Amino acid sequence: MPYLELKGIRKTFGNAAVLNGVDLAIREGELVTLLGPSGCGKSTLLRVIAGLTDPDEGSVFLGDRNIVALPPRQREVGMVFQSYALFPNLTVGENVEYGLKMRGAGKEERRRRRDDLLALVDLEEKRDAYPQHLSGGQQQRVALARSLAVQPKVLLLDEPLSALDAKIRKNLRMQIRDIQKRIGMTTVFVTHDQEEALTVSDRICVMNGGSIVQEGSPEEIYAKPRTEFVARFMGSYNVLSRMEAARLFGDGIGTAESYALRPESAKLLPAGDADSGKGEKAGGRIVDARIEAVSVLGNVLRYSVSAAGVPLTIDRLNDGHPLREGTSGAVRLALDPSQLLQLEKEGA
Amino acid sequence: MTKPKAGWTHKTFMLLLMVYLLLPLAATFLYGFAKQWQTTVLPEGWTLEWVREMFRDARFLDALWTSLYLCAISVALSLAVMLPAVFVITVYLPKWETFMKGLVVLPYAVPGVVAAVGLIRAYSSGPLDLSGTAYLLIGAYFVVILPYMYQGIRNSLITVSAVELLNSAELLGASRSRAFLTVILPNIWPGVIISTLLSFSVLFGEFVLTNMLVGGHLQTIQVYLYRRVGESGHLASAIAITYFLFILLLSTALMKLGKKMNGVAGR
Amino acid sequence: MKRRNRWMLLGLIPFAIMVFAFQVAPILSMVSSSVHDPKGAGFTFGHYDKIFQSAYYLKAIKNSLLISVFSSLIGIAAGLLCAYSITRFTPKIRDRLLMLSNMTSNFAGVPLAFAYIILLGNNGVFTLLFRQWGWDVFAGFDLYSWSGLVLVYVYFQVPLALLLLYPSFYGIRDQWREAASLLGAGRWQFWRTVGLPMLTPAIFGTLGILFANAMGAYATAYALVGGNYNLLAIRIGSLVAGDVVNQPELGSALAVLLALSTLLAVYLNHRMSKRSQRFTASYASVPARKRERIRLKSRGTRTAEEAGA
Numbered sequence: 001m002p003y004l005e006l007k008g009i010r011k012t013f014g015n016a017a018v019l020n021g022v023d024l025a026i027r028e029g030e031l032v033t034l035l036g037p038s039g040c041g042k043s044t045l046l047r048v049i050a051g052l053t054d055p056d057e058g059s060v061f062l063g064d065r066n067i068v069a070l071p072p073r074q075r076e077v078g079m080v081f082q083s084y085a086l087f088p089n090l091t092v093g094e095n096v097e098y099g100l101k102m103r104g105a106g107k108e109e110r111r112r113r114r115d116d117l118l119a120l121v122d123l124e125e126k127r128d129a130y131p132q133h134l135s136g137g138q139q140q141r142v143a144l145a146r147s148l149a150v151q152p153k154v155l156l157l158d159e160p161l162s163a164l165d166a167k168i169r170k171n172l173r174m175q176i177r178d179i180q181k182r183i184g185m186t187t188v189f190v191t192h193d194q195e196e197a198l199t200v201s202d203r204i205c206v207m208n209g210g211s212i213v214q215e216g217s218p219e220e221i222y223a224k225p226r227t228e229f230v231a232r233f234m235g236s237y238n239v240l241s242r243m244e245a246a247r248l249f250g251d252g253i254g255t256a257e258s259y260a261l262r263p264e265s266a267k268l269l270p271a272g273d274a275d276s277g278k279g280e281k282a283g284g285r286i287v288d289a290r291i292e293a294v295s296v297l298g299n300v301l302r303y304s305v306s307a308a309g310v311p312l313t314i315d316r317l318n319d320g321h322p323l324r325e326g327t328s329g330a331v332r333l334a335l336d337p338s339q340l341l342q343l344e345k346e347g348a
Numbered sequence: 349m350t351k352p353k354a355g356w357t358h359k360t361f362m363l364l365l366m367v368y369l370l371l372p373l374a375a376t377f378l379y380g381f382a383k384q385w386q387t388t389v390l391p392e393g394w395t396l397e398w399v400r401e402m403f404r405d406a407r408f409l410d411a412l413w414t415s416l417y418l419c420a421i422s423v424a425l426s427l428a429v430m431l432p433a434v435f436v437i438t439v440y441l442p443k444w445e446t447f448m449k450g451l452v453v454l455p456y457a458v459p460g461v462v463a464a465v466g467l468i469r470a471y472s473s474g475p476l477d478l479s480g481t482a483y484l485l486i487g488a489y490f491v492v493i494l495p496y497m498y499q500g501i502r503n504s505l506i507t508v509s510a511v512e513l514l515n516s517a518e519l520l521g522a523s524r525s526r527a528f529l530t531v532i533l534p535n536i537w538p539g540v541i542i543s544t545l546l547s548f549s550v551l552f553g554e555f556v557l558t559n560m561l562v563g564g565h566l567q568t569i570q571v572y573l574y575r576r577v578g579e580s581g582h583l584a585s586a587i588a589i590t591y592f593l594f595i596l597l598l599s600t601a602l603m604k605l606g607k608k609m610n611g612v613a614g615r
Numbered sequence: 616m617k618r619r620n621r622w623m624l625l626g627l628i629p630f631a632i633m634v635f636a637f638q639v640a641p642i643l644s645m646v647s648s649s650v651h652d653p654k655g656a657g658f659t660f661g662h663y664d665k666i667f668q669s670a671y672y673l674k675a676i677k678n679s680l681l682i683s684v685f686s687s688l689i690g691i692a693a694g695l696l697c698a699y700s701i702t703r704f705t706p707k708i709r710d711r712l713l714m715l716s717n718m719t720s721n722f723a724g725v726p727l728a729f730a731y732i733i734l735l736g737n738n739g740v741f742t743l744l745f746r747q748w749g750w751d752v753f754a755g756f757d758l759y760s761w762s763g764l765v766l767v768y769v770y771f772q773v774p775l776a777l778l779l780l781y782p783s784f785y786g787i788r789d790q791w792r793e794a795a796s797l798l799g800a801g802r803w804q805f806w807r808t809v810g811l812p813m814l815t816p817a818i819f820g821t822l823g824i825l826f827a828n829a830m831g832a833y834a835t836a837y838a839l840v841g842g843n844y845n846l847l848a849i850r851i852g853s854l855v856a857g858d859v860v861n862q863p864e865l866g867s868a869l870a871v872l873l874a875l876s877t878l879l880a881v882y883l884n885h886r887m888s889k890r891s892q893r894f895t896a897s898y899a900s901v902p903a904r905k906r907e908r909i910r911l912k913s914r915g916t917r918t919a920e921e922a923g924a
Contacts, residue, residue: 052793072796079797085790089812098808099798150798358700362712365697365773369719372730372770375740379733386738433630436623450885456824457881458642458874459831461848465855465870466641469648469863487637494634524623555724555834560856574725574838581729588726595721603714 002061003028003186004154009048009058011041018044019055020210026154029184031177033197036207037233042190045207046156049188050079062153078147079156082163084139086131092142093118093127099150117145120179137168144176148185155180155187161196173200194234198222206230213346223262228343231260236302236313238263239343244310248287249337256342263315265339268303268323269332289333294322307333373592380585398586408587411572418482418568419551422489423544426497429490431540434501435528439511448502452495460556463488467561480565488557493547500543504536538605545602549595642874648867662868672850672869679847680876682761683829686768690825691818693769694776701777702784713781716774723771724834731758731767731839759840767835772825779824783817783891820887827877827884847873 002025011019019041026032034042047053049060051072060068067075086095093114100110118124121141131139140160147155157176161169177200180187191197197204198218206214206221206229214226225231231239238261240248245259253259268289289307296302301322303314314333323331380398382391402408437444450457467488471478478484510532517527555570563571569591576584652659666672701709722730734740735758742756757763787810795805833848840846842853847869854866 050793050797052796072793073799073801075797077797079794081790081794083788083790085788085794087791087795087809089809098795098800101808102795102799102804146794146798355703358703361696361700362704366712366715369716369770369774372727372734373719373722375733376726376730385733390740429629429633432626436626440623453824453881453884454638456827456831457878458638459827459833459848459877461831461833461851462645462870462874462877463638463641465851465863465867466643466645467637468855469867470641470644487633490633491637494638549721553721553724556837556852559834559837560852563856570725570834577725577729577838581733584729585733588722588729592722592726596718599714599718599721 002026003030003063004049004188005061006045006049007059007061009045009055009060011044011048011053011055018210019048021058022210022212024205024212026186026188028186030202031180031187031189031200032203032205033189033191033201034205034207035191035194035197035233037192040207041210042207043158046079046158046188046190049154050077050156051075052079076150076153077156078150078152078154079158080140080143080147080160082159084131084136084143084163086139086142086146088131091128091130092123092134095131095142096146096149098146103150113149117149120148121145121175135168136164137172140164140172141175144179148179148183153186155185157187157189159190159192162191162193169196176200206233208233224341225260226344227346228258228260229346231341231343236263236315237261238312240310245340247308248310248335249285249340253337253340254342257345258343260341260343261312261339263302263313265336266312266314267334268305268314268316269334270323285335285337287333287335289331291323291331294324296322305331305333376585376588376592379582380589382582385582398580398582402583402586402590405583407567407572411567411569414566415552415568415570418485418489418566419548422486422551423493423548425486426490426493426547427540427544430494430497430501431533434498435505435510435532438502438505439514448498451498454495455492460492460554461560463491464557464560467557480562482562482566485558485562485566488561489551489554492554492557493550496547496550497543500546501536501540504539504543505532507539508532508535510536538608542602542605545598545605549598549602552591552595552598645867645870645874648864649871650868651864653864662865663872665865666868666872671845675845675847675850675869676872678761678845679830679873682764682768682846683826685765686772686829687822687825689765689769690772690776691780691822693773694780694821695814695818697773697777698781698784701781709781713778716777720771720774725838727767727770728835728838731763731770735763735766759843761844764836764839764844764846767839768829768832771832771835772829775828776821776825779821780814780817783814786891787813816887816890820884820891823880823882823884823887827880830873830877830880 004024004026006022006024009019009022010017022041022045024032024045034045036042044053048055048058048068051067051070055068058068059066062075062077086092087098090098096114096117097110100113105113114127115124118127121144123138123141123145126134126138126142131142134142143160160176161173164172173196179185189197189200198221201218204216204218204221205212208229214221214230216224221230222234225234225237228239231237240259240261242253242257242259245253268291269286287307289305289312291303291305292311293304294301295304296318299318301316301318303316303323305312305314312333378391379385381394381396383393383395383397385391437448467484468479471484478487513531513535514524514527517531518524522530552568553570554568555574558566558568559571559574567575569587573584573587573591576587647658649662650658650660652661666676701712704712732739735742735756737758739758758766791809792805795809800808831848833852836844836846836849837852840849842849851866851869851873854862854869
């Protein structure tokens with residue numbers, strides 16, 4: 001039985017429909033990410049789970065209890081906000097103890113839990129400091145500790161890393177994932193960063209315009225986007241029209257209106273490669289191509305390539321020998337038709 | 349917990365506040381039109397004779413005129429002095445800001461009575477005998493409205509990002525003063541007007557300095573009102589109401605301008 | 616400062632003259648007068664001695680202090696509740712209410728005193744009403760006494776408190792309320808543990824302003840009780856510009872004492888607003904972060920971030 005289940009959640013703000021009858025089922029101990037662009041409704045959905053926003057229709061089941069009518073205090077749900085929301089007049093330790101204090105826990109128990117959690121997030125020495133004196137990453141860890149102190153049934157994270165620097169973000173998201181796995185906390189994570197979603201999640205729900213457009217494991221979402229929206233959102237997919245796909249792959253590509261091709265699934269072969277057979281797979285196609293531009297992204301080289309009149313993005317691992325633009329003669333592109341994905345229409 | 353809107357408790361509370369604040373006004377209003385109101389809960393009759401008498405009283409018109417011209421002169425003088433000064437401090441001497449912040453609380457730190465004492469002592473004898481003159485009062489008024497003018501002008505300058513405007517103008521070849529006149533002044537004008545009107549209404553209601561410094565010779569509307577309170581309550585009410593209506597008009601003009609300015613600044 | 620900028624200082628000259636002539640000089644004059652010996656040429660603290668040995672003047676000081684303290688406390692309690700209420704309304708309604716509140720403050724002074732005489736004087740509307748209804752508990756109330764003055768003072772203290780306090784409520788972020796709520800705090804619990812403590816500096820600061828405001832109030836009291844009630848501000852007025860007695864030095868000394876109390880109150884306000892900033896100078900304030908990073912980098916130490924957050 002799903003641990004947390006949302007059924008038919010609808011919410012309208014004024015004239016805009018923010019959530020269009022969303023259904024979501026989450027198993028115990030899972031980390032599910034709601035991924036999507038701004039305005040897709042992911043934060044609103046999170047707030048519905050927390051009870052900070054009331055849906056117009058729908059129910060929220062935690063275990064077998066419908067909690068949709070309960071105030072936030074009674075839901076046993078924890079939440080970490082993008083802006084940390086630490087209470088500035090209390091020390092780090094007092095912040096962490098806050099929930100326990102509200103529930104009437106005794107001093108001994110409060111102290112114990114506080115110390116446990118501060119150890120968990122590795123901030124014991126900051127116990128008596130005030131939040132304003134901590135860095136962003138540290139404050140977010142305190143916020144996490146504070147939410148976990150009351151042992152909620154579900155933990156909600158609303159873009160917790162968006163306010164932090166890139167380097168901190170990477171470190172912190174792994175720490176959060178470690179802690180989550182260690183204590184087996186059912187978690188819903190909201191973000192607009194697809195790399196973040198791919199790294200930490202057990203399951204990803206891609207949202208757009210108030211609905212979930214695709215659900216699945218990170219591998220599935222990345223390798224098999226169902227619609228053009230998901231393909232574009234998940235990275236540097238090449239999205240091709242039917243005509244373009246036909247030009248590259250010939251006929252027999254199926255009946256879809258649009259197609260997606262991952263940038264790393266085609267190989268660039270220098271022109272006049274004596275062993276041209278090497279790059280060719282059974283059933284593969286070789287087309288002539290021209291390199292328009294090269295970008296060095298660090299460990300990946302991103303080529304803007306034109307093949308059969310179709311502009312493509314092709315990625316290659318950086319082996320220290322980038323191919324140059326407009327190399328004398330053209331280069332050739334080895335395509336694998338099995339890598340061409342058919343996309344469904346939106347709303348399917 | 350969608351943002352809690354005002355429930356009935358809050359609405360009632362605000363209503364109570366409004367009633368509490370408006371009650372004295374209402375009472376004065378009624379008194380000004382009441383024929384007799386000595387021993388009954390509500391007035392015994394209505395009449396316009398007090399209003400008529402008020403307008404016929406030469407001293408009333410005199411006082412009104414005195415108030416108007418004294419306040420107008422003070423405000424104009426303040427404007428002429430404060431505009432360049434605040435501009436210079438805000439733009440070129442930001443370090444002085446902390447000191448200037450002290451100015452904002454001046455009316456509370458040095459209340460009217462205290463200022464009056466100092467002014468009387470300083471200018472009551474010798475070469476600087478200004479006692480009882482309008483000059484002294486205008487000088488005193490200048491200090492009274494100093495905080496309002498300072499804050500108003502300063503806020504306007506900040507809202508329009510005066511420093512950036514100035515830099516752009518200078519890069520385009522304008523001299524300092526030209527930049528000020530052609531770029532800064534037109535943009536801060538609405539905000540300046542607001543502080544001018546505010547200062548005007550503050551001065552219009554000023555009593556302690558006026559009474560102590562020039563009360564004998566010059567009568568502003570407040571001083572005149574005070575004299576009449578003792579003599580005839582009904583007449584005094586009529587005067588108070590007139591005075592208040594005038595301020596009301598001024599404040600409405602202020603509000604309208606405030607809205608317009610927010611539209612202009614576009615923030 | 617750059618040489619060209621020196622010209623700009625000219626713009627400050629008229630301002631400096633006016634401030635000196637009408638703000639600084641009078642204060643100096645007042646202080647010197649308070650220690651001036653009218654008989655000889657020397658300086659003396661005799662006037663202060665006189666004040667502190669005179670039951671009469673001590674009473675005036677005491678009365679003023681009492682009325683100021685009480686009207687401030689009542690004003691701030693009411694103002695706090697009103698400020699909380701007012702932030703629940705839409706900005707449009709809130710602004711209208713504030714406008715109303717500010718407008719009525721123009722009524723303060725002589726008109727206010729008179730209005731209260733109409734309402735609560737010996738033949739006042741409510742006085743008669745209460746008598747009619749047999750509400751004897753108010754029968755002992757005298758508008759022209761200490762309690763009457765406090766009541767009238769509260770009328771202009773509340774709007775001032777409201778104006779000064781309501782912005783602070785916007786500093787109480789929604790997310791704190793939400794976080795507290797998820798952690799199990801009820802409305803009142805939140806205010807007790809987080810909300811009010813955050814507001815405390817603003818409350819004390821405003822208290823200072825209210826106190827100074829009441830101590831310095833003259834017009835209202837003058838119009839209400841004239842010389843019949845012993846208030847510091849009124850005593851000063853009568854000593855310096857009065858019709859009967861004219862003892863300017865004594866008046867100056869009293870004025871200095873009054874100014875000391877108001878200055879102290881305002882200083883309290885200043886310290887408190889600094890305290891407030893401690894809370895609101897918030898985390899995500901980038902400049903602070905940058906500053907710290909630069910500072911630490913220049914010392915060759917790693918910042919907290921680089922150490923791996």
